[in-house]
Amino acid sequence: MKQVLIAEGLVSSLSASPRLIGARCQRCDALSFPLLSGCARCGSEDLQAIELPARGRLWTWTSQEFLPKSPPYTGGESKETFKSWYVGYVDLDGLHVEGRLVGFEERTPEIGEEVELTLIPFGIDGNGDEVMIYGFQPVGLVEEN
Amino acid sequence: MADVAIIGVGLHPFGRFPGRSAIQMGAMAARLALKDAGIEWRDVQFAFGGSYEVDNPDAVVNELGLTGIPFTDVYNGCATAASALSLAARTIRSEEFDIGIAIGMDKHLPGAFAADPVEYSLPSWYGETGLFLTTKFFGMKIQRYMYDYGISRETLAKTTAKALRNGVLNPNALRREAIPEEVILGSRMLNDPLTQLMFCSPDEGAAAVIMCRADIAHRYTDTPIFLLSSEVRTRRFGSFEVHSPSFGGERAPAPTVDASKVAFERAGVQPSDVDVVQLQDTDAGAEIMHMAENGFCEDGEQEKMIAEGATEIGGRLPINTDGGLLANGEPIGASGLRQIHELVLQLRGTAGERQVPGSPRVGYAQLYGAPGTAGVTIISK
Numbered sequence: 001m002k003q004v005l006i007a008e009g010l011v012s013s014l015s016a017s018p019r020l021i022g023a024r025c026q027r028c029d030a031l032s033f034p035l036l037s038g039c040a041r042c043g044s045e046d047l048q049a050i051e052l053p054a055r056g057r058l059w060t061w062t063s064q065e066f067l068p069k070s071p072p073y074t075g076g077e078s079k080e081t082f083k084s085w086y087v088g089y090v091d092l093d094g095l096h097v098e099g100r101l102v103g104f105e106e107r108t109p110e111i112g113e114e115v116e117l118t119l120i121p122f123g124i125d126g127n128g129d130e131v132m133i134y135g136f137q138p139v140g141l142v143e144e145n
Numbered sequence: 146m147a148d149v150a151i152i153g154v155g156l157h158p159f160g161r162f163p164g165r166s167a168i169q170m171g172a173m174a175a176r177l178a179l180k181d182a183g184i185e186w187r188d189v190q191f192a193f194g195g196s197y198e199v200d201n202p203d204a205v206v207n208e209l210g211l212t213g214i215p216f217t218d219v220y221n222g223c224a225t226a227a228s229a230l231s232l233a234a235r236t237i238r239s240e241e242f243d244i245g246i247a248i249g250m251d252k253h254l255p256g257a258f259a260a261d262p263v264e265y266s267l268p269s270w271y272g273e274t275g276l277f278l279t280t281k282f283f284g285m286k287i288q289r290y291m292y293d294y295g296i297s298r299e300t301l302a303k304t305t306a307k308a309l310r311n312g313v314l315n316p317n318a319l320r321r322e323a324i325p326e327e328v329i330l331g332s333r334m335l336n337d338p339l340t341q342l343m344f345c346s347p348d349e350g351a352a353a354v355i356m357c358r359a360d361i362a363h364r365y366t367d368t369p370i371f372l373l374s375s376e377v378r379t380r381r382f383g384s385f386e387v388h389s390p391s392f393g394g395e396r397a398p399a400p401t402v403d404a405s406k407v408a409f410e411r412a413g414v415q416p417s418d419v420d421v422v423q424l425q426d427t428d429a430g431a432e433i434m435h436m437a438e439n440g441f442c443e444d445g446e447q448e449k450m451i452a453e454g455a456t457e458i459g460g461r462l463p464i465n466t467d468g469g470l471l472a473n474g475e476p477i478g479a480s481g482l483r484q485i486h487e488l489v490l491q492l493r494g495t496a497g498e499r500q501v502p503g504s505p506r507v508g509y510a511q512l513y514g515a516p517g518t519a520g521v522t523i524i525s526k
C-alpha cells in the first residue's frame with residue numbers, strides 16, 4: 001500500500017529515519033515547529049527550514065482516554081473501537097515538540113526518558129493510501145523487538 | 146483618573162436550563178445587578194458584554210431597554226469576562242462615563258469544546274490527529290508540575306473534594322454534592338493524572354457587575370467595593386500553553402504570572418494582604434499550580450498547605466469559596482463575573498453559609514484559558 005504523510009512538509013521523508021521539519025530564525029536563532037510565517041519569539045520572517053533532531057528526552061506526558069470530537073479529529077474510531085493513547089512533549093535540542101507516544105503497551109511513559117521520532121499508521125484516505133502521522137517511541141524499541 | 150467602585154452584582158444560577166436562552170439569562174443577571182445597585186437600566190451609560198456562544202450579547206438590550214448606549218461585545222477565550230470587566234473599569238477610570246455594566250452569558254452543549262484549529266493559527270493536522278484538545282494540556286501541565294514539585298494525586302482529589310463541598314453551600318452551583326476523595330480518584334481517567342471528576346464541565350449561566358466612579362458610589366450603596374486593578378496578559382515565547390505543537394527552549398513565566406504581577410503593582414497590595422481568592426480551576430491541577438503562579442505560595446508548598454486545610458473557607462487562604470469552576474461549571478462569558486460576584490458577597494459579609502470568617506477586606510480573582518490568556522482582578526472594601 002502507498003503511504004502518504006498527513007500533511008506536506010511535516011517530515012523530511014517516509015524513510016526509516018524520518019526527521020521533523022522545523023525552522024531556525026535567522027535573526028534570533030529560535031527554533032520552531034511547524035513552519036509559520038514568522039518567528040514566535042521575535043516576529044522575523046527570515047526563517048530557515050531545518051531538520052529537527054530525531055531523539056530527545058520526554059518532558060511531560062498524559063493519556064488520551066476519550067475519543068476526540070470529529071471534526072476536527074479524523075482517526076475514524078467509534079466510541080466502541082477507540083483505544084486510549086499517550087501523548088507528550090519531547091525536548092528536541094531545546095524545542096519541546098508535542099506528539100503521540102507509542103510503544104508503551106507494558107508501562108507508562110517516564111519523564112526524562114529518551115525517545116525517538118517514528119511514523120505511525122493513522123488510517124486510509126480517500127485514495128486508498130495509508131496516512132502516516134509522526135510520534136515518538138522509546139529508543140531501542142525496534143532493536144529489542 | 147477616577148477610581149472605580151462596584152455597586153451591584155447579579156448572577157443567574159449556573160447549570161442546565163432547557164428552554165432558556167443565554168440572552169434571557171444575561172437579562173436576568175443584569176436585572177439582579179441593577180436591583181442590587183438600586184438603579185434602573187436607563188441609569189446605565191455604557192456596557193460590555195461577553196460570550197462564546199452568543200454572537201451579539203448586546204442583544205440583551207431588547208429585554209432591558211433600548212436606551213442607545215454604547216454596548217461593546219467581547220470574546221477572549223476563558224478570559225472573556227476578565228476582559229469585559231477590565232474594559233468597563235478602564236472606561237470609568239478614563240472619566241468617559243460615570244456608571245456602566247459588564248455582563249457575561251453562555252449556554253454550552255455538554256462535553257469538551259470543539260473549534261477549528263486553523264482559527265487558532267494551528268495546522269489542520271493538529272486537529273485531525275487528535276491533538277487539538279484542551280484537557281490533555283491540563284493533564285500534561287500538572288503531570289510535569291507533580292514531577293518537579295512533589296504534588297500527589299491525593300492532593301488533586303483533596304482540591305476537587307473541597308470545591309464540591311463549597312458547592313453544597315452555594316445554591317447557584319451546578320454540582321451540589323460532596324464526593325469522597327477515593328471516589329474522585331477512582332472515577333474514569335480522562336488524561337492521566339486527571340480523572341473525570343477533577344475536571345469542570347461547560348454549562349450555562351450569566352453574571353453581571355455594575356461599576357461607577359468611586360466618588361459617587363455613596364449615592365447607591367453603603368458598602369461600595371473598590372476595583373483596585375484588572376489586568377489581562379497573553380503568553381510569552383517559552384511559556385507552556387494550551388494548543389501548542391511546540392514551545393521554545395527557555396522557559397518563560399505563564400501569562401498568569403505577568404497579569405498577577407501588574408495587577409498587584411497597580412492595586413498597591415501584596416499577596417499577603419489578600420483575604421479571599423478565586424482561581425481558574427478548569428481542573429484540580431490548575432487550581433494548585435495557579436496558587437503559585439499568582440504569588441500565594443512557592444512551587445511545591447501546596448502539598449502541605451492543602452493537607453492542612455489552608456484553602457478551605459475557614460483556612461488562612463480560602464480559595465474558590467463558591468465551589469469555583471469545578472462546582473459551578475464554565476459558561477465562558479460569565480465565569481469571571483461569577484468570581485467577582487462571589488468576592489463582592491464575601492467582602493460585604495453577605496456570603497451566608499460560606500462566609501469567610503474575620504471580615505475579609507481584599508479579594509483576588511484569576512482567569513486563564515486558550516490560547517494562553519490570563520486575567521487578574523483585585524478588589525477591596
Ligand SMILES: [Zn+2]
Pocket residue numbers: 025026027028029030039040041042043044
Ligand atoms: Zn526570531
